[in-house]
Each structure stands twice: as C-alpha cells, then as structure tokens.
Amino acid sequence: IIIMYLAHLNGYQSSIMAPTEILAKQHFESFVELLEPLGIKVGLLIGSTSKKAKRDILDNLEMGSIDILIGTHALIEENVVFKKLGVNVIDEQHRFGVVQRNMLQNKNKDAATLVMSATPIPRSLSLVLYADLDVSIIKSMPKGRKPIKTIAINENMLEKSLAFIKKELAEGRQAYVICSLIEENQDYENLQAVEKVYEELSQYFCDFNLGLLHGKMKAEEKNQVMNDFAENKINLLVSTTVVEVGVNVPNASVIMIYNAERFGLSTLHQLRGRVGRGDQQSYCILYNLSKSEISWERMKIMTDSNDGFYIANKDLELRGFGDILGTRQSGMPNLRLADPFRDETILKYAAEDVKKILGEDPNLEGEKYSYLNKEITEFYSDLN
Incomplete structure (x- = not known):
C-alpha cells in the first residue's frame, strides 16, 4: 500500500493481482478503507464484475482516473489498458504460471514488479539464485500470534485427532478439514473425497454445524459458505484446497489435512496458514495415509518448521x-x-x-x- 501510494504521488497507477476473488475483495476493502480518505480511487476487477461495471472500470483506467486496480486473472486480459502504470504486485505468486505473470508485467515493461508469497515456487527461488530477483524476507510473526503446532498422524491416531478437534469446537473455536478430491473416484481408492468425509464427519460432529466447500459449487454458494464460516455460523468447514489462500478466520484454531502425502510442501504450508491468525494456540494435523518413507520425510519437514523459505527450499x-x-x-x-x-x-x-x-x-x-x-x-x- 505504501509503495502504491508513493507511485500515486509521482503520477503513476498501480495494480495488484490475486489468485481468488475472495482475496481480491479482501484487498479491495483494505485499500479503500486506508486510501480513499486520501483521495485515491481504487477499482476492483474480477470475473464476476458485471459488463457495465467492467466497461466503466476499463474506461476510467485508460483515462487515468483509477489510481489502483485490484483484481484476479481478469487484469491480464488484453482490453485492460493503463494510462501510466508504474507498479505491479502479484500476490500469492506461486498460484500463477510464468506466462500469466509476464502478461501483467508486459502491460508496461518499465513498471516495477513485486511478487509475494509465503512459499515461493522453486523457479522463483532459482531466479533469486541467478540474481534476477531482489528478495526481502519477513521472518517475524504479526504481534500476538503464536507458532502453529504441527503433527503428522496415520490411521491409528485418527480417532484421537477427531476427539481433539471436537474439544476445540466445544470451547468455541472453529476448524477446517481439507481433502484432495471432491467426489469418490475408483482410480484413487486410497484418497478421501470431500463429499464422503463431510457425510462421515456430520455424524461424528452431530452437535455442531458443518459446512461443505469445493470448486464445483457455484460462486454464490461458495461465498455464502465462506461468509457463514467467517461469522461462526459454521463450526467445522470440510473443504478442498479452495481455501488455500485468501481466507482469514482468526477464530479457526485447527486444520486437519486428509491425504497430506498428496500435497506439495508449499501447498501444505499455505493450508496450515489458514489457522494461527488469532491470538490463541493453533494446530495443524497432517493425516498421512501413505506407508512410504519419502512421504514421512516430507511430513517431518512440515513438523520441524514454520518457515516458508525453509520449506520452499x-x-x-x-x-x-x-x-x-x-x-x-x-x-x-x-x-x-x-x-x-x-x-x-x-x-x-x-x-x-x-x-x-x-x-x-x-x-x-x-x-x-x-x-x-x-x-x-x-x-x-x-x-x-
């Protein structure tokens, strides 16, 4: 925000691209609250923006009357033209492809570009190595937050882990359970599907309100579920990785990831970051159903460290x-x-x-x- 404000004072526009509409909207609300009192016009361009609103945004952007444009992949469309672009920010850069990031940068090749991530993709680390990127690292946690305690379990510890989650919910906290599949698939017999897990957990957590979230749901349904979870109307959210970024619920204290062996280290670290956003102690449970030695070595990397750069390395x-x-x-x-x-x-x-x-x-x-x-x-x- 400070960089973009500086660009504005020097007559330049800025953009920030986020991978999900939820995250883009959160950024938009934060930017409007801080910058509109200073007379800075902030725009939001996402997939669900109406045709009329989109046309107005594009016209104002090209005329220069929008100072900061926040959006999703919609920002890299050809018809998005800036009058004088000075700063690009790519948030959660590991969620974008090389070509997508270049398309935003090509809006003005002379613009300064900042890429941000808690877990840089391997290619970005290598670009640091090749001196093609300058790097800044924030190692301190926000004030009042505690490091997340992480444990890896197998099926023998499942019952005990679910009982622990029930105890957290009984104390007024909230929790996530993450699955890698939406529905059961005979090609992946060992993988826990989110719909099946939701049915099973609905019986075990019958005294609590459960929510189901996955990518095949309509945008309105997804937004309703997330809003209900944010307002504590849903105690336990059973979801796929659609919650990997852009979900901020400080009251959530536990995340349990089924088939943790199926996820990359960076994704596991991002998912773990959905909890620990308040001042209470938070926990991450990695449910590993694989017997392979390599999978347990990967789990150990996660239980040993909360450092995104260490995990990315x-x-x-x-x-x-x-x-x-x-x-x-x-x-x-x-x-x-x-x-x-x-x-x-x-x-x-x-x-x-x-x-x-x-x-x-x-x-x-x-x-x-x-x-x-x-x-x-x-x-x-x-x-x-």
Missing part, C-alpha cells in the same frame, strides 16, 4: 526448479557442472561477475568477451 530440493529461460516451474535445470544447492555461494559470486561484465559490454561485442558470446550462442541455440 526443501521443495526446491525435491522438485527441482525448472527452466530459467522457459516456463517450466519444476524439474532439474540443464546445468553442466554446477549443483544449485551445493554451489549456492559460487553462483552468487558468478552473478556479481555477470553484472560487472554486462556493465562493461552489454552485448558482449568486444574482443575481451568474444569467447563468452560464442559459448552462450552455442549453448542456447536450441531456444532460437
């Missing part, structure tokens, strides 16, 4: 970080000698050398760097 080790010049966001890169984990310090020094060389000869046209020009041309010839 572990994710990077497990998944690889994909292409630097392409769009692949995972998989190992085509480095001939370097190991990005072992040689992190060397690569940082190499990045400094690159800056120095490009400062002297940006196009490597002189005799001094002709050998570099030749090697680079040959190495990346397949990209042309």
Whole structure:
C-alpha cells in the first residue's frame, strides 16, 4: 500500500493481482478503507464484475482516473489498458504460471514488479539464485500470534485427532478439514473425497454445524459458505484446497489435512496458514495415509518448521526448479557442472561477475568477451 501510494504521488497507477476473488475483495476493502480518505480511487476487477461495471472500470483506467486496480486473472486480459502504470504486485505468486505473470508485467515493461508469497515456487527461488530477483524476507510473526503446532498422524491416531478437534469446537473455536478430491473416484481408492468425509464427519460432529466447500459449487454458494464460516455460523468447514489462500478466520484454531502425502510442501504450508491468525494456540494435523518413507520425510519437514523459505527450499530440493529461460516451474535445470544447492555461494559470486561484465559490454561485442558470446550462442541455440 505504501509503495502504491508513493507511485500515486509521482503520477503513476498501480495494480495488484490475486489468485481468488475472495482475496481480491479482501484487498479491495483494505485499500479503500486506508486510501480513499486520501483521495485515491481504487477499482476492483474480477470475473464476476458485471459488463457495465467492467466497461466503466476499463474506461476510467485508460483515462487515468483509477489510481489502483485490484483484481484476479481478469487484469491480464488484453482490453485492460493503463494510462501510466508504474507498479505491479502479484500476490500469492506461486498460484500463477510464468506466462500469466509476464502478461501483467508486459502491460508496461518499465513498471516495477513485486511478487509475494509465503512459499515461493522453486523457479522463483532459482531466479533469486541467478540474481534476477531482489528478495526481502519477513521472518517475524504479526504481534500476538503464536507458532502453529504441527503433527503428522496415520490411521491409528485418527480417532484421537477427531476427539481433539471436537474439544476445540466445544470451547468455541472453529476448524477446517481439507481433502484432495471432491467426489469418490475408483482410480484413487486410497484418497478421501470431500463429499464422503463431510457425510462421515456430520455424524461424528452431530452437535455442531458443518459446512461443505469445493470448486464445483457455484460462486454464490461458495461465498455464502465462506461468509457463514467467517461469522461462526459454521463450526467445522470440510473443504478442498479452495481455501488455500485468501481466507482469514482468526477464530479457526485447527486444520486437519486428509491425504497430506498428496500435497506439495508449499501447498501444505499455505493450508496450515489458514489457522494461527488469532491470538490463541493453533494446530495443524497432517493425516498421512501413505506407508512410504519419502512421504514421512516430507511430513517431518512440515513438523520441524514454520518457515516458508525453509520449506520452499526443501521443495526446491525435491522438485527441482525448472527452466530459467522457459516456463517450466519444476524439474532439474540443464546445468553442466554446477549443483544449485551445493554451489549456492559460487553462483552468487558468478552473478556479481555477470553484472560487472554486462556493465562493461552489454552485448558482449568486444574482443575481451568474444569467447563468452560464442559459448552462450552455442549453448542456447536450441531456444532460437
């Protein structure tokens, strides 16, 4: 908000792109409350924006009478034209593809871009390594919040864990149960579907109000369920990962994730972040139905740390970080000698050398760097 206010004082517009309508609306409400008293016009552009409202927003944006535009993927459509764009912010950047992020940045290639995430995707970590991104890390928690206690369980601890959730609900707290599937699928016999789990838990938690949330529901239904949960009309929300980002319910103190072995580390960390948003102690229960050693090693990473960067680095080790010049966001890169984990310090020094060389000869046209020009041309010839 401060960066965007500074851009406004210098005559520039700003944008912020969020992956869900819920999160975009939350940002919009916060920005309006803080900035409209200062005379700054804030717009909201999302998929459910009416045609007339959208036309008005696009006209005002191009004329320059909207200072800050907040939205979802709707921001990257071709007809979204800024008069003088100075700052882009991509929130929860791990939820967007490389091409989508570039489409927003291409609205004005000279605009400053800030990408934010509690768990950067492997490719973004690698860009930091290659000195293509400057990085700022916030390690302190908001005032009054306590670290979330995380435990990994198997089926032997399920009954005890559900009893613990019931105890939290009885004390006035709320809870989430997350599943990876919407409905049962014979191809995935070992996976717990959200609809089946909802039916089972409705019987176990018969004294409480349960809600069901998944991606196949209509937007109005989803919004109604989320509003009811936010107002504590729903005590236990059984959901898929649609609640991964943009859901802020400070009274929720427990999240239980079924088939935790099916989720990436970054997704598990994001889901865990749905609790611990108030001043009470909060808990994350990872229900791992796999017997594999690797799956339990992944659970240990989660139980050992609440640090998103540590978890993202572990994710990077497990998944690889994909292409630097392409769009692949995972998989190992085509480095001939370097190991990005072992040689992190060397690569940082190499990045400094690159800056120095490009400062002297940006196009490597002189005799001094002709050998570099030749090697680079040959190495990346397949990209042309």
